[in-house]
Amino acid sequence: MALGVKVDMTQGSLWDKIVLFAIPVALMAFLQQLFNAADVAVLGQFAGTNAMAAVGSCGAMCSFVVSLGTGMSLGANVTIATNIGSGRMDAVRRAVHTAMLAAVGGGVILGLAGELVIEPIMAAMGIKDPEVEAMALLYMRVYLAGLPILFLYDFEAAIMRSQGDTRTPLIALTISGMVNVGLNLLFVLVLGMDVDGVASATVISSAVSSIILLWCLTHSDSVIRVNLRELAIDWPSLKRILIVGLPAGIQGALFSVSNVIVQAAVNSLDTAVMAGNSAANNIDAFSWYSLNAFGQACTTFVGQNNGARRHDRCLRTLKICFIEGYTAYAILTTILLLFSRQLLSIFSTDPAVLDAGQLRIQFILATHLFTMVVEIMSGYLRGYGCSLPPTIIALISICVLRVLWVAFIFSADHTLFTLLMVYPVSVAVNALLTMLFTFFMRNHLARPAAAAA
Numbered sequence: 001m002a003l004g005v006k007v008d009m010t011q012g013s014l015w016d017k018i019v020l021f022a023i024p025v026a027l028m029a030f031l032q033q034l035f036n037a038a039d040v041a042v043l044g045q046f047a048g049t050n051a052m053a054a055v056g057s058c059g060a061m062c063s064f065v066v067s068l069g070t071g072m073s074l075g076a077n078v079t080i081a082t083n084i085g086s087g088r089m090d091a092v093r094r095a096v097h098t099a100m101l102a103a104v105g106g107g108v109i110l111g112l113a114g115e116l117v118i119e120p121i122m123a124a125m126g127i128k129d130p131e132v133e134a135m136a137l138l139y140m141r142v143y144l145a146g147l148p149i150l151f152l153y154d155f156e157a158a159i160m161r162s163q164g165d166t167r168t169p170l171i172a173l174t175i176s177g178m179v180n181v182g183l184n185l186l187f188v189l190v191l192g193m194d195v196d197g198v199a200s201a202t203v204i205s206s207a208v209s210s211i212i213l214l215w216c217l218t219h220s221d222s223v224i225r226v227n228l229r230e231l232a233i234d235w236p237s238l239k240r241i242l243i244v245g246l247p248a249g250i251q252g253a254l255f256s257v258s259n260v261i262v263q264a265a266v267n268s269l270d271t272a273v274m275a276g277n278s279a280a281n282n283i284d285a286f287s288w289y290s291l292n293a294f295g296q297a298c299t300t301f302v303g304q305n306n307g308a309r310r311h312d313r314c315l316r317t318l319k320i321c322f323i324e325g326y327t328a329y330a331i332l333t334t335i336l337l338l339f340s341r342q343l344l345s346i347f348s349t350d351p352a353v354l355d356a357g358q359l360r361i362q363f364i365l366a367t368h369l370f371t372m373v374v375e376i377m378s379g380y381l382r383g384y385g386c387s388l389p390p391t392i393i394a395l396i397s398i399c400v401l402r403v404l405w406v407a408f409i410f411s412a413d414h415t416l417f418t419l420l421m422v423y424p425v426s427v428a429v430n431a432l433l434t435m436l437f438t439f440f441m442r443n444h445l446a447r448p449a450a451a452a453a
Contacts, residue, residue, distance in 0.1 A: 026293035031177050040279065042185065047194040050135065053271055068253050069103075072154075076102070082307035092224065100226060104151065156210065179201075179205040187201055244387045250391050251390055276358075280356075287332045288364075302380055303383040329368060359416060364420075374394075381441075393437060
């Protein structure tokens with residue numbers, strides 16, 4: 001398997017290049033979510049509602065740790081893309097090898113830390129059923145053990161995206177996803193495992209995709225080629241990756257922290273609502289990933305053009321990402337609204353589960369009107385290396401607001417409808433503040449790119 005054709009983002013039409021970049025990124029996320037949905041569906045059909053609810057209750061926590069890894073990989077993406085745009089090829093090579101080590105090291109550190117604190121966190125989640133809680137704890141322990149592998153894939157894919165190659169990570173993910181589904185069926189149906197089976201399948205299949213991308217990177221004839229003998233930490237590169245990536249990771253993690261709080265509130269309702277929430281989360285994520293794909297496209301294209309000092313193309317990238325992103329959102333939202341109940345029935349046929357899941361889907365799809373603004377404008381700012389302010393904005397408008405909502409408004413009206421209202425309200429505030437900050441910073445961003453390494 002060879003690396004896909006690299007894209008010069010500093011020249012030529014942006015309309016086709018952005019959409020051709022974003023589509024494979026979205027497809028990767030769709031496939032990843034589809035395979036995650038297969039985990040829940042296999043459990044729901046063959047291991048029971050308790051196993052399905054257990055994995056669903058872990059969704060926000062899994063999202064928390066994955067968001068940190070994905071955010072850090074964005075730091076590598078921006079660092080490498082900026083150096084490519086500015087023609088600093090020695091800096092590109094140093095950043096690539098630093099990113100590989102940072103992925104594994106970060107996964108080990110976070111995995112070990114997670115294993116130490118996961119039990120009290122699970123206890124604080126307020127899961128009513130002891131069996132569901134025990135299953136959820138087992139799932140998370142296996143999942144955390146595989147974080148170095150999960151992080152490595154994210155960073156390898158980010159390295160490839162920095163030069164416009166989104167096809168190769170898609171191929172690798174497709175192969176590993178099929179492995180994941182096969183292992184799910186083997187572990188659950190043949191070996192009689194439940195949540196530990198699907199968690200093990202996730203880790204093993206992720207190892208497959210990581211190995212595929214590592215082979216491609218070590219056999220590449222481009223500037224992002226990985227030479228295992230050259231693996232070393234270049235401290236200026238690591239600093240740049242952390243400056244951009246750490247706030248991006250924290251921003252994504254803040255969403256997940258707030259979702260853990262919301263999930264704890266969901267857990268205070270009944271098992272059918274928990275199961276419906278889990279099923280709906282696997283479906284409405286398809287819409288979110290289309291938004292995130294254009295946010296990632298914005299980050300990468302702005303990064304290269306900022307390195308090349310083509311600030312006019314950075315602004316055009318922002319506008320095109322909005323137009324193409326909202327078009328994709330409208331198409332997906334229409335499909336998901338029309339077929340939401342049929343899709344939910346894949347996971348469960350319980351009417352109470354279907355009703356709860358359908359209500360969540362309606363709320364989240366409406367919320368994504370504002371999420372698009374957050375994703376693309378945050379991506380625009382990160383492409384310039386401005387990553388901390390969006391994180392601070394998210395802390396105020398997402399994390400704090402959702403905590404207050406659950407503590408006061410939901411506690412006063414203990415219904416799923418009232419709880420779900422927190423999503424559109426908090427994200428709308430986040431979008432407004434992000435837009436205002438970007439507007440006031442527009443003249444300060446267009447300056448010579450800082451040396452990435």
